[in-house]
Amino acid sequence: MSKVKEHANDFDLKMVGLSNFNFIVGENYSITDGQPWNGVSTTTNNEGATITVKAGRKKSTEVAEWFEKAIKNGSAIGCQTIDKLPKKLNFACKGTMSFTHGGNSYVGEDIVIAQGSTTGARNNWWIGGPNMATINDFPAGILSIISQNFKQGKLLKAKVTFTVFAGDVSSMTMNIISI
Incomplete structure (x- = not known):
C-alpha cells in the first residue's frame, strides 16, 4: 500500500516586472x-511568479480526462x-489568473494548470484552456507557445503568451503582446 503524501508543487511563470x-x-x-488537496497559493518575485499547489502526486487517466x-x-x-494532451495527471485545476505589469492590470479567465510526469519520472506542468490558442512557427529551442487574450477592466487589451523552452520542466515564460 502506497503512502499518501501532500507536496508543495511549484510552477514558475517567468516574467520580469510582474507584480500582484x-x-x-x-x-x-x-x-x-x-490523494490530498490543500489548495493553491501564489507568490511574486523579481523573476516572475510561482503557483504552489499543495496536493498529492498520484497520476491517473481520470484527472487527464478532466x-x-x-x-x-x-x-x-x-x-x-510533444504530446498535445496529457495521458495521466497528478492533479489539475481551473481558475482566474490576474497580475500587474508595467502599471497595467490584466485578468485571464478559465485557465487550467496541471501536473503530470515525464517518461524520465520528473514532474512536469501543463497549461491550457478553452480560450487558449497554439501558436506555430517559433524559433529553435522553443518547444511550444500558447496564448490567450487577457482583459484590462472590461476591455480586451492584451494577448498573454506562455512559452515552453527546451529544458523547462516546472516553468514557462510569460509575455504580453498589446492588441
Whole structure:
C-alpha cells in the first residue's frame, strides 16, 4: 500500500516586472481519488511568479480526462513533451489568473494548470484552456507557445503568451503582446 503524501508543487511563470500575481481556483479542480488537496497559493518575485499547489502526486487517466474536458475546444501545452494532451495527471485545476505589469492590470479567465510526469519520472506542468490558442512557427529551442487574450477592466487589451523552452520542466515564460 502506497503512502499518501501532500507536496508543495511549484510552477514558475517567468516574467520580469510582474507584480500582484494571483491564481484563484476555488473548488474547480480534479485530483486522483485518495490523494490530498490543500489548495493553491501564489507568490511574486523579481523573476516572475510561482503557483504552489499543495496536493498529492498520484497520476491517473481520470484527472487527464478532466483536464481535457476543462480546456474544451481550446489548446494546451506541457513541459518536456510533444504530446498535445496529457495521458495521466497528478492533479489539475481551473481558475482566474490576474497580475500587474508595467502599471497595467490584466485578468485571464478559465485557465487550467496541471501536473503530470515525464517518461524520465520528473514532474512536469501543463497549461491550457478553452480560450487558449497554439501558436506555430517559433524559433529553435522553443518547444511550444500558447496564448490567450487577457482583459484590462472590461476591455480586451492584451494577448498573454506562455512559452515552453527546451529544458523547462516546472516553468514557462510569460509575455504580453498589446492588441
